[in-house]
Amino acid sequence: MAVELFEICKAYGANIVLDNFSCRIEEGAVTCIMGPSGRGKTTLLRIMLGLEQPDSGRVTGMSGRRKSAVFQEDRLCDNLSAASNIRLVCRKGMRNEEIEAAMSAVGLASDCLNQTVRSMSGGQRRRVVILRALMADYDVLVMDEPFKELDVEAKEKAILHTREHSLGKTVVFVTHDESECDILGGRLIRLE
């Protein structure tokens, strides 16, 4: 089922961030949202996830569906290990070997598995966040600038891993880099 947004309006005081915005997110495809800062990209994702209510308009196709997300901030439990953070959102009985293999695919060493995330670098944490989102059981994956803070090599690995592990799933992601959209093979929506 496609996700549809109809005439969404959202303002914070006098600041109108979304004005009658409508779009259709195709089922099982990647949709990339681009636009200048402050144009409501994050707000749009939050409305899709049900974390915020629009002032007017409606969202269809999200209710009852399993959601996964990469937020703009890491939102990791700092004093838990990388494996614990991933296991928190996964199905029960996820084996360490599976997590270790996924970590290796995005360039994280196996000794990161039991390392507390507070002692990790920004780039390492970001890759744990991406893996957490990809390893969760989900129907719709929402990603807000997922590959920021990653160096060129890590970014390439993370994008390829995301493409491989989100095949056939509905993915919406916000980015400022059009090449990310090209690699993921997504349809581009521009918020002007």
Place this chain on the structure above:
Amino acid sequence: MTSSTSPGKLARVLRVWPVVAWLLIWQGLSMYIGHEVLLVSPVTVARRLAQLVGEAVFWSSVFFSLRRIAFGFLLAAVTGVLFAALAARFRRIEEFLAPVVVLFKSTPVASFTILALIWVSSRNLSVLVSYLMVMPIVYTNVLNGIKSANPKLLEMADVFGIPAGRRIAYIYVSQVLPFFQSACLVGLGLCWKAGIAAEVIGIPGGSIGEKLYMAKVYLATPDLFAWTLTIICVSVVFERLFMLLVRLLITRLERL
């Protein structure tokens, strides 16, 4: 989080030289006064403690008090956490408990003890008093910990649909544990002070409090100092063991 100056924490910042210096000052003062009842010397205290350690009655008194104070503390830790969890979930419970917590925090130990003597036998007085001293601290700290849980993490949990059990184990527990740890550090020091004070007032037979009371009655200053030293040592050992358990629990959680 509540700050702490418990004996165990102090013991960690102690250096050897100031301790030796103070012992020498104490010895010098005692020799200057020249009256063991007024100020006993550290050597006499050490000698008396060595005598006591060899007696069976010493160990039975230590275990008598330790059992009760430790039980009161553990009961307070468990119920404090339980009440805090309920209060965080149900606002009415927080409102209902608020006057009791304020009352427990502001009432002097002596008032509690004398009142408690009417309700419970003097043998179990230290259980009740150490419970009443520690429970509000654990309750308040843990409740603050739960309330300060990162809302962004809770939002993340909502999006991923993380079940309540996992949410508690991974998000709340890991964030509340430092608050619990801090409450325990403060509570451990307090429960020994209050528990022994209660025993001195209630004078239950076979307790450390009774020994302190007898030392006072017979002006046995070496006994008074030796038993005080014993209380400090037992409370530090108990605190170290308990905090080690809490740290092991934290490490275990981090590697879940």
